[in-house]
Amino acid sequence: MPEGSLPARFEAWFASRGWAPRPHQTELLRIVGDGRSALLVAPTGAGKTLAGFLPSLVALSERPPSRKARGLHTLYISPLKALAVDIARNLEAPIAEMGLPIRVETRTGDTPSHKRTRQIERPPDILLTTPEQLALLIAHREAAELFANLSCVVLDELHALVTSKRGDLLSLGLARLHRLSPNLTAIGLSATVREPDDLRRYLVPQTSHLRSHETGLGLGCRLLLE
Numbered sequence: 001m002p003e004g005s006l007p008a009r010f011e012a013w014f015a016s017r018g019w020a021p022r023p024h025q026t027e028l029l030r031i032v033g034d035g036r037s038a039l040l041v042a043p044t045g046a047g048k049t050l051a052g053f054l055p056s057l058v059a060l061s062e063r064p065p066s067r068k069a070r071g072l073h074t075l076y077i078s079p080l081k082a083l084a085v086d087i088a089r090n091l092e093a094p095i096a097e098m099g100l101p102i103r104v105e106t107r108t109g110d111t112p113s114h115k116r117t118r119q120i121e122r123p124p125d126i127l128l129t130t131p132e133q134l135a136l137l138i139a140h141r142e143a144a145e146l147f148a149n150l151s152c153v154v155l156d157e158l159h160a161l162v163t164s165k166r167g168d169l170l171s172l173g174l175a176r177l178h179r180l181s182p183n184l185t186a187i188g189l190s191a192t193v194r195e196p197d198d199l200r201r202y203l204v205p206q207t208s209h210l211r212s213h214e215t216g217l218g219l220g221c222r223l224l225l226e
Helices: 008-016 023-033 048-061 081-098 113-121 131-138 143-147 158-162 166-180 196-203
Strands: 038-041 074-077 104-107 126-129 152-155 185-190 213-216 222-225
Touching: 008 048, 008 081, 023 038, 023 048, 023 185, 038 048, 038 196, 048 074, 048 081, 048 126, 048 152, 048 185, 074 131, 081 104, 081 126, 104 113, 126 131, 131 143, 131 166, 143 166, 152 166, 158 166, 158 185, 158 196, 166 196, 185 196
Parallel strands: 038 185, 074 126, 074 152, 104 126, 152 185
Antiparallel strands: 038 222, 213 222
């Protein structure tokens, strides 16, 4: 399958909804397929959240059935626990309708302790959480094993996270994640902002020179790459 193109069952799912993949969705799929991080700046209603999850959904759908990796594949971080719960609910529709072997769970302050324990022992494929819960997870004694196979971190409403005091807490969490999983890809999702480069630099470790490239995709959408 060419980089950036959708598998047949994903194309069929879009068609069943009367949709067509948008350029920024397939472009982000290509970028992440190349192992690069990116910031997607797009207005409300442009499908940026689905764009952020498409690389993970495609990768997990193509995972060999015999492969039972220990640890998370994708971590989604939201500024609001209610948003994390809503996004998890929205993800269930395409997963169920395409029959994808993907398990999605949320972890917020409302998650029962027994479920939190089980998420450490038998983590889902995709976990949706908040900066505060990430801080607790990376402090856990089994954090190294939990995040060893983490492939992607998706940061939604990044402009809201970075500009608050929680942004410092999250930056420490991201630094730790990059240490635990050196090949981690970061995807930032944001509404229109004045200085998107500040958000782009937030996504990746600052130990190496970043190559900046901006792609215009219509609908007011921009992709800023690592």
